[in-house]
Amino acid sequence: MKLPWKKHSIFLLIFLVIAVFAEASLPREYQRILDSMTLEEKVGQMLLLGVPGTYITNSARSAILELNAGGLVLFAGNLTTVDQARDFTSRLQAEAMKTKWQIPLLITADEEGGLVSRMPAGMVTMPGNMALGATRSELLVQKAYYHTGRQLRALGINMNLAPVLDVNNNPQNPVIGLRSFGSDPVLVGNMGVAALEGLKKANVGSIVKHFPGHGDTATDSHLALPIVRKGKDQLAKMELYPFKQALDYGAMAVMTAHIEFPALIGGKNLPATLSQEILTGILRANWGYDGVICTDDLTMSAIANYFGFQDAVVLAVKAGVDQVLIVGDINRQKEAKQAIIDAVNRGEISEARITKSVERIFLLKSELNLNPGKIPELLDPKKEANDAQKVALDVALNSVTMIKNDGELLKPKQKVLLAVVDGKLMGASGRDGTTIGYLLQRELVNRGFGVEVIDISSRPSLSQQQQVLSRAASVDSVVVLSRNASNEQAQVIQKLLHKPLITVALQNPYDILKYPDVKVHLLTYGYTEASLKALVSILTGENKAIGQLPVKLSENYIFGYKE
Structure with a gap:
């Protein structure tokens, strides 16, 4: 008599055996440590903390030695020069070696490129995600993130809190914008995977954010609690799509969004960060994701103004979070750790649940070669910056987009007026005070142009507008560089339409909707040094603008458009 169930049972057994062995296991040393840790030590590993200053302060020492923090997050204010950054991160890791288990720190930073960069002067900030989206090149994205990762390792930073996988499908979004690869979920997903590949190749940690998506909001979660009122099907096709692509690829970590998605949680008023339905x-x-889930900063207003801080910390862990990010002062950080310990002691959270989170964090550290008792070696910053500079310019040259070309570009040796809403360059090159106007003037003068620069405010007054018109009377061509164009910036441009005029949107790609009658219009998606150098080469005819719109601006300027 045949027993067909035996055949199926054998296949099931083989499948289970393969699954067990395929599942990542902790290296022996990390497993030994995890088996011996106290609850307090394990909870410490779940903390990703901000620290003040540019050297080891009492707060930083307390975060490492007293709270046993598993990781730290650094900002531009922590990193002033290359030498200081390297010394600071090395000293932070040296403090970690004084702890019982000598577990290296995850030292993290938001190095998204463009608008969000923590690079000190002497390093290179890549053009941001929207510029990368305009290139349509996954290879360039991979290269950009690879060289970003190499630079971070030269500074002692082993994890990048990037890439952003939010789909920028709301022009009114005040916080994402250029940080997104674009308005198409497939483009965002493909570019996101390429970014992960680049960081992985550089042996730097990555985190995809802000899950389930921060692109379609008109509210900044740093200031209030946004709500996305879309149905499940809409969310699956748009917001969730890039994250699913990234997690299928093997993303190391996910950062949650402080945003309500009622359709995903049965209409409840709870942000994704605190939602078990969404995270677990x-x-x-x-x-089937089993990597690290990390919160966005729990001191942000979207959480702090609507939920008690300690309650929010506990809710986040109960929802499925492995790591809580807290940028606030040391006392608030101590409260967070104690809140988790108290919840375990009350039986609200099991210690097994805490152990599982620490196991995930240890797996991440081991994947990054952060081994107990060893301080990571740093790469050569000069070499990495030099290599990155070449790639940044290549990205910029492939990203600048021309969407109107009914006039003329600059002619050799012309007298040119640059009217610019001025400011420091984005990222590393702006740390020493270098401004947009200064760099553009220098690049054009070096090419034989006579150049005047006039700074205008974001909302130029009538007297400022008149000054621009007066200066424009004595030049051959005018270039107006708008940033998030206001009605007043548009008025300046409207009054200059009688002159040979070129307009450039330095930031918001939607600026042309404020001044649609111009004849020549370019977009740079940011004002890093590389983007501005690429812009000059296009204004002077040395290179052609080949970027494609990564967002839809209007019915005339659709996704993928270029002149």
């Missing part, structure tokens, strides 16, 4: 339900159960 969608990420863990539905998608």
